[in-house]
Amino acid sequence: EAMDQGRPLLELVEQGIARPKTATDCVGIIVKELKDQANQGRIRLLVAVDSVNSLFGRTTIRKQDRSMAYGNELTLIHNVRKLVRNDWKGGAIVTAVREASFLGFQGEKRDKRLHWTTHEDHPEYYHPIPEHVQAREQVFTPEALLGKEGFEHMDPYVPVLVQNYTEKEMESCLDYYTDRMW
Numbered sequence: 001e002a003m004d005q006g007r008p009l010l011e012l013v014e015q016g017i018a019r020p021k022t023a024t025d026c027v028g029i030i031v032k033e034l035k036d037q038a039n040q041g042r043i044r045l046l047v048a049v050d051s052v053n054s055l056f057g058r059t060t061i062r063k064q065d066r067s068m069a070y071g072n073e074l075t076l077i078h079n080v081r082k083l084v085r086n087d088w089k090g091g092a093i094v095t096a097v098r099e100a101s102f103l104g105f106q107g108e109k110r111d112k113r114l115h116w117t118t119h120e121d122h123p124e125y126y127h128p129i130p131e132h133v134q135a136r137e138q139v140f141t142p143e144a145l146l147g148k149e150g151f152e153h154m155d156p157y158v159p160v161l162v163q164n165y166t167e168k169e170m171e172s173c174l175d176y177y178t179d180r181m182w
Helices: 009-018 020-039 075-083 129-135 142-153 167-179
Strands: 045-049 058-062 068-070 091-095 108-111 116-119 122-128
Touching: 009 020, 020 045, 020 075, 045 075
Parallel strands: 045 091
Antiparallel strands: 058 068, 108 116, 116 122
16 A cells, blocks of 8 residues: 655554554654654654663564564564664664563574573584573673674664662652552
């Protein structure tokens, strides 16, 4: 299907909702339009992504052959990755990496039943997962969680270390969640 140029973005959103097969294309068009508007100075754009490392590694989605899909194989993730690319001006990109989102990188295979791992490039190197994690002692740094592709994609990267909550901050957060019935 096609949509005439110059139509309101709301119509595009409605088309994506009404026709799920075209929804990811609609997201791509909206991303392109937001970046163009920000580049022209018509809007200020803030892109905030939590667990950004999940865009660059393995996902929990399975392909038809039952193997795990990677972020670069999914159209929706491809469009979100366009938002965090440093090729536009007129706004800011704020992201966070998360250890819990780390499922591995492309080329890394994992047998969940035996808790063993191996790498496609070095199939002879087959070892228990705990040894694998210990061998990569800095596995939870932003660079390690994003991987080479993700780290280069995010360049220029300005890290900001965020400390753990204090007891008072934790209580305030829990009170807020209780108030909102979350």
